[in-house]
Amino acid sequence: MDDFSPRSLIRNVCMEGLVEALERVGYREGENLFGAPYDFRYAPAAPGLASPAFSGFSSSLRHLMERASQRNGNKPVVLVTHSLGGLFDTVFLDQTPLRWRRRYVKHLVMLCLGVGGSPLNMWPLASKALAANPTSLQAGVLTYGNRSFASMFSLLPSPRVYGRTPLVITRDRNYSAEDMAEYLTAAGFSEDEVARYRTRALPVTLNLRAPLVPMTAMNGIGVPTVDKLVFWDGNFSGKPQLVNGDGDGQINLETVLALQRLVGADPDQPYFKSILIPNTTHKGMISDESALKRVVSEILGASS
Structure with a gap:
């Protein structure tokens, strides 16, 4: 469709490595491979509040998916997201009728995102x-x-x-997600x-829900990832001491485990698989050869 230009945009949002890997196994841009870029400055808003940028993205994505399905024998599509795109698509799916989701979404493959931020x-x-x-x-x-x-x-x-786990630590007080x-x-x-x-x-x-379409989540682990920030003197303008945990360098393991709990606990979720790839960074998931092989394999499995 006119709103999303497959050729010029799908390669220019850091997805070139994944696009080329998919082309090597037979996908073709504009035929069965389409890009749905978004403006990363904006975000979905709470229900009932206006968000023109997200509304425009949602409308364009919905029409693109319908058109892609029609071009390919009316088959449902496989959605593949990376990082913030996973949040956009999760909220998008939640706002579409379940009947439409079941008609047009064969599988959601979400890369490098949990639930709960970082x-x-x-x-x-x-x-x-x-x-x-x-x-x-x-x-x-x-x-x-x-x-x-x-x-x-x-x-x-x-x-x-x-919850109330300290995330920012100073001499005078700590700040948790609840603070x-x-x-x-x-x-x-x-x-x-x-x-x-x-x-x-x-x-x-607070209100993220399971997408209620078949879903595979793939995340990197084994990379030092910030769990806490220490501004001991309370000067937030300086560089903090970083307390690291596990994750992909940006998305920590806690949010991935939270995603597993959220989606896995919903009895209406038709299928869910979580894959953790050792020693894989946030960007490496869509650029490193070994990770790309695993990602493409999951996409092909979801398509079959």
């Missing part, structure tokens, strides 16, 4: 002063961007997963910005 994302949100005096141009751009992107609020640790509003205030966000987190982003993470 403590790593609390760091750039804290670094307002770093943006004013960046050590590099890249650091300044990322920090300014991260603080202004709605998607960063959606990727913050969810109380549903982390996120207080943490954002301490990091310099305005009352209006904190209110947007509470009303728009938090309800999305």
Whole structure:
């Protein structure tokens, strides 16, 4: 369809390695392989609240899937997501009628995402002063961007997963996922910005549900991944001491286990498999040869 250009966009959102791997086993862009890019600055909003960017993405994706199905003998499609794309598609599916999902979605293959966000994302949100005096141009751009992107609020640790576990540690107090509003205030966000987190982003993470279509989740493990940030002197503008756990370098194992609990516990979920690939990074899942072989194998299995 016109909204998503397969040739120019599917390769330009860091998916080129996966696209080429799929082409080697017979997929062809514009025929049975399509790209559905999204603007990563935005995010789904809570039910009942307007989100024009996400609404536009959802409408375009729905029509693309219907058209792709029609072009391929009216077969249902396999959705493949990476990172934030998994959140977009999970919310998208939840907002579509179950009858439509069962008609058009054969399988969801979700790469490098759990549920519940990541403590790593609390760091750039804290670094307002770093943006004013960046050590590099890249650091300044990322920090300014991260603080202004709605998607960063959606990727913050969810109380549903982390509860009162300390995630940011200072001499005077600790901050857990349940203290996120207080943490954002301490990091310099305005009352209006904190209110947007509470009303728009938090309800999305608290209400994520199983997609109710066959699903395979693939995640990397065995890579040091931030579990906690230590700003001992309370200066959020500085570089914190990082306390690492397991994961893929960005998505920690706790959120992956939470996904297993969420999806596996739903009696209406028709099929779910979780695959953990050792020593695989967030980006490596769609670029490393060994990981790509496993990903393509799962996609082919889902398609058969």
